Amino acid sequence: MNSSVRLPEETSWIIEESFFNPEWLGKYESIMCLGNGYMGQRGTTEENYLNEVRNTFVAGTFNKFDEQEVTELPNLPDLIQMKIKVDQDWLDLTQGKISDYTRRLNLKTGELSRSFNWRTPGGKVVSFQFSRFISMDQRHLMGQKVIIKALGNPIDLELVSGIDGQQTNSGSQHFSEGEKHLFEGRFMQMTSETTQSAIDVVQTTVHHFSVASDQLKSRIEMRRRQIYNKYWLSLEEGQELTIEKVSTIHTSRDLEHEGQGLKAIEAKGLSELKEAEEKGFDRLLAESAEAWNRKVWRIAPITITSSNHQDQVALNFAKYHLHVMTPAHDNRMNIGAKGLSGEGYKGHTFWDTEIFMLPYFTYTHPEIARGLLEFRYHGLQGAHRKAEENGYEGAQFPWESAWIEDGETTPVWGAADIVTGKATKIWSGFIEQHITSDVAYGVNQYVEAVGDQEFLETKGYEIILDTAKFWASRLEWDEATETYHINEVIGPDEYKEHVDNNAFTNYTAKWNIQKAIGIYEELKKSKPVLFDFLSQKLALERVYPEWLAKVDKLVIPEPNQDLVIPQDDTYLSKKIIPLESYKQDEQVGTLFHKYNLEQVNNMQITKQADVLLLIYLFEHLFSEEVKLANWHYYEPKTMHDSSLSLSTHSALAADLGEIELSYDLFKEATNIDMGPAMTSSDEGIHAASLGGIWLMTVFGFGGVRALDGQLRINPHLPKAWQELRYSIFWHQNELEMLVTTDELIVTNKNQISPVTFTTRGCEYTVLDSVIISLS
């Protein structure tokens, strides 16, 4: 059986595993990841299994193992592990017999629970209930509860639980062995320091047992990188035991601990834990669930009335993970490509943020969106360094970003080429340059939707101007055609390395420079003080004429006679091969079992939306005919071998009026993590794909888009949906859209100002509510 993410009919808030399969640990660890943006933790079981990946990450605590590796988010000592022995048998669900098994993640409350009856190999029957959460209310806090009941027989129990620092990132150890402390005979603390970035991590934990202390024997043990307690007790037949384990994590990277010594952080870890322990697990969980509601679910809710129950779950799932993964508390941090749910992509931030996750925050949690963009502002220093190292000026953003000062963190060398036996160079860090205009795009989108003038003036203008400076310096003069080219790049389609004039790259670069020209002119006219400041800082008077001179001479791949926009200078001349069999494979990348990258480079095979992404982001630049022609040309050649691809295609299909196709793609895209592929999420959830679920819903079916500052709402419901209700913020107005087959009702719920938008070409202005017929 190859499908098991069961979605109970009765609720759209539950992700459930209905039977245990040790082969699928990775899947559930990822999709049942807990977190609060400060920290994230895979949904590993308390007891150990082979092939488990026991990750806990704190956002922003990057460390570099050695000079040959790039910095990555280190895997913290584990707090969750509990070894439980019933008489002579260690709890292990591959042994004995399990009944009434269920594991559930409650997306609404953030509670991960698990319960089952276990008949031990020795013949005892014991019921187990596990519950845990990472607090959305207090970001340093996590809680666990275990209820063990002896059914029909007395049992002896042994429990081993504490802090285990033997974790690594697939073998790379980022911490020096921590100092271990036991306070008051109960509170265990371990203080570990990252080996290169010298970040202190303080983990403190305590256990509370429901039995009288004289029924419980315990002993502390300290081993290499470990501190734990062993507990022994007996349960009578029918007796129930509750164990609560509450833990805190604090680090010297936390803003609140800036300038504090380690002692103060250790003291805080302990005092916060003591307060939490007083409250007890149930109250702490309730407070966290309330915070989930307050911070997430109450804001811009989405309800889908669909014949397919999974659609609503997918939305809840996506929003849940978007908040688990996003370090909203600290603008020196951003979102990793796997969130905080796995070691994949090393916790690094890509263009995924601006193009796939940022829109959700921009339109629903603008203060979080702003923080994510401030991260890029903090990153300008690294972007300048990168530009300079490459012989350019301005801000060239890193393909992969980690800590704000790190600059480029893309690994340079990948696995060895199978044929030559030599390491393959990873070119993205050098030549996948569209990230720079993607950042500018994100800034512009945020500012257009939010109208955050303060951000624009203190940071936004500067980012757009500085990135335009990079592009202008990057252009290469082509004597023959008397035009500027952008050669030797990788576009969004990473199966084409070293191409010239990738359409996406050239269009967005041009847009970036044009934006900067507009800003220059507007500021000079209307904000002279700010203009002078920026002009001096960025040498605008020198670069502005250059922008003017170059921008119109930048080659922009135009539609050919078949209206197809060439993806790059050579794409259309490459060989075409049939791809259907590979596209149907459950696993991505199977093409490479037959061809190597060099061979794929020479065929019309596209990894993910490239020209189509351009069309989706800049729809007003292209006619319907061009859009359709490119859709029909490129989609069949696109492998969707990136989780960024399907959602783009779904939203674009909706734009093109291909609603049922859009919905098919929607379903496929929502399956990337939640679906039946049981190993593809092993290294972590697909963050961009989760942002994509919101995009497909609100931008695709909801039809929302901001085009040159103008709000457009062109909804189209797929047949399966009877109703879609969603909200966005537009210049602080909370707009709620109720879409049915027949009408669109737009309600301005907080009525800050009148909001003008277009629907199907007509303009509406709403202060309170407007009903628009769609029939």
Next chain:
Amino acid sequence: MNSSVRLPEETSWIIEESFFNPEWLGKYESIMCLGNGYMGQRGTTEENYLNEVRNTFVAGTFNKFDEQEVTELPNLPDLIQMKIKVDQDWLDLTQGKISDYTRRLNLKTGELSRSFNWRTPGGKVVSFQFSRFISMDQRHLMGQKVIIKALGNPIDLELVSGIDGQQTNSGSQHFSEGEKHLFEGRFMQMTSETTQSAIDVVQTTVHHFSVASDQLKSRIEMRRRQIYNKYWLSLEEGQELTIEKVSTIHTSRDLEHEGQGLKAIEAKGLSELKEAEEKGFDRLLAESAEAWNRKVWRIAPITITSSNHQDQVALNFAKYHLHVMTPAHDNRMNIGAKGLSGEGYKGHTFWDTEIFMLPYFTYTHPEIARGLLEFRYHGLQGAHRKAEENGYEGAQFPWESAWIEDGETTPVWGAADIVTGKATKIWSGFIEQHITSDVAYGVNQYVEAVGDQEFLETKGYEIILDTAKFWASRLEWDEATETYHINEVIGPDEYKEHVDNNAFTNYTAKWNIQKAIGIYEELKKSKPVLFDFLSQKLALERVYPEWLAKVDKLVIPEPNQDLVIPQDDTYLSKKIIPLESYKQDEQVGTLFHKYNLEQVNNMQITKQADVLLLIYLFEHLFSEEVKLANWHYYEPKTMHDSSLSLSTHSALAADLGEIELSYDLFKEATNIDMGPAMTSSDEGIHAASLGGIWLMTVFGFGGVRALDGQLRINPHLPKAWQELRYSIFWHQNELEMLVTTDELIVTNKNQISPVTFTTRGCEYTVLDSVIISLS
């Protein structure tokens, strides 16, 4: 059932596990460790289990994880792992049903084999036979063979096998991620470098399948710190598949690779592997077995005719492991306290070598003994540094030694004190100073037994003189008594820290200075050139008068009115508590579940032989009455909480004529690794205890001792033994002793020179053979 190291009656060469218990992995990994002194590898199974410790070490490749840790022997990328899937079930003996299970280490051939039939959870029945070895013939080589047979049903097989560099030392990673290469589509190679000592480790491996290549599908995979092949094939009912995996390990630390670049080492790893693969597993194993015979078993064999079959096995087991663990190929290396069989004690060398393992080599493989002592000579530089840092002169040997240049490598901080929550200081590196005279003792013993004048003149004299210089500078003048003291030390009994005038320390220090005085006087008289050289190097003319002035004023704890030698100045005044219950515990150190070290420090509790060790090593200094009085006083207070203790007591009991008690202790001591305690060997075998097995046999029951250069052979057989036949080398003469209840027959097998020895107070000289009546 808590006992399972089955010893088949039919052979004394087999260590067997007759049923699989995943709780006991550690035990069998340690006692079934393979190796050849160059490398050692725990007897981990091919398939993975929780709690396995998958160690491979190459002697001498020490690395320091960070500044807070001490250098240790790093755990290499694993070559042994094979994941095997039958239809949908991964091989895992905790699943399905096993029959006809056996795992055997053949001590004679060094082959570790395992066979069983496995009924998969899916209902297929498959027979497995695993075999492997580390070559005693070619030290860089290891081989594996797997025979898989489909019984009564066809099966699909998947095999995943290669090189896995995600191993750590309990969480500490000592290697930068290795470069991975695939040569000729078959030979996998990974080159890893230690992070601090910059040692390159080159591992190369290849697989050979017995099926035609068109029946086999395979694919190479490279992941983080991993390179492996996946293979797929099908077996018909009754079909048998043989897989051979041959691997080589080379390092830049190898003497043969000195001055070579990495490329040359990589090329050597590959070419040696190719040659080996041509020979095939069976021939390689036969060559290795022949080398075991040639290098180990043929030399100074021991046969015991005993009513207890285990006694002979214990001897074979001890000798096997002594050769597995001892880097006989390179005198820059020595033996770790856990050999090459586990992470315990970090591969460091202690006094265990000189007092417990060296005698075996001195008397049976003098060239290996010499190498071990040359290691100390190479370590003089570190010993000088240590003395100087402590304000002394001469050579103060490190308590723990790793690489020859490292000097002291004892960790400074241990686990936190449970009561105070602060880290405990490990004092051994500072004040457990008897190691320095232990080294001098080992040199002297070697020279007396071997008569290796060349070693003595080039290295031995210097070590004894240099260590005497340390001791002389170390003595503290006590004004009140007008004597010299050695204060603030730890003796062999490590439960007593910071004691004054530990008997063992003071006696051996005095002996060391006396030896040096004798050497000075003899060399000055008879070897003026050598004398001048050493005198200049060591400033002998300055220190000799000092030695003379101090040596007789050094306080030597004398027997009191009860003939008891005070272990130190305060021991006899401390509290006495009943210890029987703790002594009977299977686990050592259980005392500390009740008392902390400070409390134990204040009681008459001895961890291991201390005064009794002194009496055992220097028997001619004490009368029989004194020996017996001390035996009766100290033995009951001795916890034997060190594996060094029982063998000393056994040998001493034999000296004292307490033969049956000696035999009881012998049996207890041989059980340290082979016995029913299923977790105490988890961190590795007890090297000193294995040396002790030989000591108890040859020094204890065999009665061999060299006393001031005079050979003594005073055998006593326990009742269970009908005959003991053993050999030693004495000044190049191979003496074979045949001991029965009635007589001792001494045969000089190679008759290099007449050998004089005493038995029961009478002197004999033998050129060919002599029969001595014992009745």
